[in-house]
Amino acid sequence: NAGVTQTPKFRILKIGQSMTLQCTQDMNHNYMYWYRQDPGMGLKLIYYSVGAGITDKGEVPNGYNVSRSTTEDFPLRLELAAPSQTSVYFCASGPRQEANEKLFFGSGTQLSVL
């Protein structure tokens, strides 16, 4: 029962570097989400996808890109890392019928940009 798997768990980037945060789920969920969590704050939605080939912006999309070529995978791309992107990133997924209800979360990626 893997659920939602995120890699890597930790990463340190230099300003201007790029990287991809990986997210995969094995529950055949159509809905997938990327959130970021800043210290002392709740989660904020970066991007989401309602199915393969379909993505849309959330609340804080600037500086990020996503793709959804398969149902299972939803990678998040940082092209030019900035210190403001230091955060903990969570990927989540949900079944079509319960898109606004229970979400299944990965264990997070802690990213530091120095």
Next chain:
Amino acid sequence: AQSVTQLDSHVSVSEGTPVLLRCNYSSSYSPSLFWYVQHPNKGLQLLLKYTSAATLVKGINGFEAEFKKSETSFHLTKPSAHMSDAAEYFCVVSLGSGNTGKLIFGQGTTLQVKP
């Protein structure tokens, strides 16, 4: 606009005593409300959810929450705290159907349980 306010950033209780984590919400329509728990280095896990079926909602691990429309509150309670309850708790409101799972998170409440 929808919003969620968790009234306490940190709550400390002794093991075996009651837990109360407070949450107020603002919504222009009947909301869906949730409590999620986040244990250290883990993803978030759903504790319970309110979707207008009953005002008193029972969740996992002995937690429950009561929806009070007149007070716009959705406080989380547990009669007797256990050491394993120490975690971060988030009150969450959903923007509802048609808004594709967009959730508004409160700032979080850290629950400390002392032996």
